[in-house]
Amino acid sequence: MGKDRDKDKDKELTSKNEMKLSQEFYKKAQELFKDYPKRVHALLPLLHMIQKEQGQISDQAMEEVADLVDVAITHVQGVVTFYTMYSLKKRAPNYIGVCTNLSCWLRGSKELSQSLLKMIDEEKDFKGKFHLEETECLGACDHAPVALCNEKYMEDANLDDLKDWCLAKCSKDK
Amino acid sequence: MIKETLVLLKNIRQAGYKGTIEEYQQTGGYSVWKKVLKDLTPDDVKKQVKDSGLRGRGGAGFPTGFKWGFMADVKGKPNYLVCNADEGEPGTFKDRELMIKDPHLFLEGMLISCFAVKCNTGYIYVRGEYYEAIKILKREIAQLNKAKFLGDNILGSGYSLKLVVHSGAGAYICGEETALLDSLEGKRGLPRVKPPFPAVSGFNACPTSVNNVETLANVPFIMEKGAEAFKANGTINNAGTRLISVSGLVKRPGVYEIKMGVNLKDIIYDFGGGTLPNRTLKAVIPGGSSSPVLLADEIDIGCDFDCLQKAKSMLGSAGVVVLDDTVDMPRLLHRLIEFYAHESCGQCTPCREGLNWIRILLRDLLARRLEKSWVDQIYRIAGNITGTTLCALGDAGAIPVMSFIDKFREEFLGYCK
Incomplete structure (x- = not known):
């Protein structure tokens, strides 16, 4: 029993260590602070860096950031859970956001997003590689439907092109 | 056949224009900035912008010159100019077009405007999903620093300015100016109680002006050609050109630049190319998703702040969304309300609870x-949201509910038991 508990603790410690923010992060943070009157003003860009680096904002990261900008941990938690671009749980490495607001909805984006979800579920190679989300207006309504594929917009998106993009990502990973 | 009046899209409409600093300078770019630094005082710039009658292009249409005029000079507190590039109003995509395709036009406007309000650090708050615009702006700002149009003691004028690009993180509410300021301060984006207005206590409790991308992009023209030339494009009280984002079920969606006051019907048919083949026009949302919907026979009106207000709608962000006879209005409204209910920041009860009730009821309605009697009940809930919240998001969600039911009641009743 006691041994098991020690094991759990070890596990917890390793995962904590894995989530530690990198030296690089701390260096970049110092640069960011120069742009704002107070450190806490840089909180959003800091969290973006963490989300990109770790695919999530873990408890460990929130605590470290709270120390870094000197605000309550609850403040950081509040911010992380308020904005949709941050996530507490680890996201799959590739992001696809399909806009389902007004103009895209009118051009069939809801159906597109549902077929995409199905395709990603069924295709065995895609498992665990793609984080799919329905987003609100992405501001490219003249090319509806629009999908945000990692950091690039796919305009006039359709299932075939999205599948090709996914396949390209998979072959790159190999 | 109407034509575009090209002020803001002048360069973008040139074939092959890439928006680099060299190209922009070849078209006369940054000559106004040099002139302003050399010959004018901040008050000169403020006066000229005020005289031009420029009104904010983000949605509310507040006169920019007045906004700047309200900024208090407080000893020991720096002034800030924050550009609102958090474009998120469904059906609006003009700011992205400007930032990506002609960033220097907007940046020159930003420089001159920062000078006008005596700001030494300007922030550009870009929505997080605009990765491309963020990358371009950062790159081009570096170019500006290299060209010495930005930095310490710019061109020997004694004026120093730094520009910072700040990325949002996915919250529609941050387009509201005080929520944007909270977000820029590293907080959740919650609209503030006003007063105090940002002009008195904005970013970091200092005097701040928050202006939209398109608004700022108009400033170089005003400073180059004068207030009268700006007014000549437009109608009384509605000076200048306006970028109209046309989308939805039309043949040629896109951003078009018009003199204010141009007929909405002409915009949809001449620029947008009209409805898709074998469809008929049903309705038009004229100013972003929160503006009241217009019926097909109501669109023969001028496109400016006042005409649309007279037609009981609004120009808002000028996001024109065209709907045809295939559109199921209750379903469309349900999608819109899902959006507003999700984006409510949660501070004010009528907005947080009311929009969610409407969402649930519409879902039930669609499930027959x-x-x-519930249709009237939905209408009543919406009526109880308007005017009862800190910011305009509650109204933005409630207004389409009322206008959709007013104009398409039969469709809603058709879903009832």
Whole structure:
């Protein structure tokens, strides 16, 4: 029993260590602070860096950031859970956001997003590689439907092109 | 056949224009900035912008010159200019077009405007999903620093300015100026109680002006050609050109630049190319998703702040969304309300609870679970949201509910038991 508990603790410690923010992060943070009157003003860009680096904002990261900008941990938690671009749980490495607001909805984006979800579920190679989300207006309504594929917009998106993009990502990973 | 009046899209409409600093300078770019630094005082710039009658292009249409005029000079507190590039109003995509395709036009406007309000650090708050615009702006700002149009003691004028690009993180509410300021301060984006207005206590409790991308992009023209030339494009009280984002079920969606006051019907047919083949026009949302919907026979009106207000709608962000006879209005409204209910920041009860009630009721309606009396009940809930919240998001969600039911009541009743 006691041994098991020690094991759990070890596990917890390793995962904590894995989530530690990198030296690089701390260096970049110092640069960011120069742009704002107070450190806490840089909180959003800091969290973006963490989300990109770790695919999530873990408890460990929130605590470290709270120390870094000197605000309550609850403040950081509040911010992380308020904005949709941050996530507490680890996201799959590739992001696809399909806009389902007004103009895209009118051009069939809801159906597109549902077929995409199905395709990603069924295709065995895609498992665990793609984080799919329905987003609100992405501001490219003249090319509806629009999908945000990692950091690039796919305009006039359709299932075939999205599948090709996914396949390209998979072959790159190999 | 109407034509575009090209002020803001002048360069973008040139074939092959890439928006680099060299290209922009070849078209005369940054000559106004040099002139302003050399010959003018901040008050000169403020006066000229005020005289031009420029009104904010983000949605509310507040006169920019007045906004700047309200900024208090407080000893020991720096002034800030924050550009609102958090474009998120469904059906609006003009700011992205400007930032990506002609960033220097907007940046020159930003420089001159920062000078006008005596700001030494300007922030550009870009929505997080605009990765491309963020990358371009950062790159081009570096170019500006290299060209010495930005930095310490710019061109020997004694004026120093730094520009910072700040990325949002996915919250529609941050387009509201005080929520944007909270977000820029590293907080959740919650609209503030006003007063105090940002002009008195904005970013970091200092005097701040928050202006939209398109608004700022107009400033170089005003400073180059004068207030009268700016007014000549437009109608009384509605000076200048306006970028109209046309989308939805039309043949040629896109951003078009018009003199204010141009007929909405002409915009949809001449620029947008009209409805898709074998469809008929049903309705038009004229100013972003929160503006009241217009019926097909109501669109023969001028496109400016006042005409649309007279037609009981609004120009808002000028996001024109075209709907045809295939559109199921209750379903469309349900999608819109899902959006507003999700984006409510949660501070004010009428907005947080009311929009969610409407969302749930519309879902039930679409599942044909409601009796006819519920349509009026939905309408009443919306009526109880308007005017009862800190910011305009509650109204933005409630207004389409009321206008959709007013104009398409039969469709809603058709879903009832």
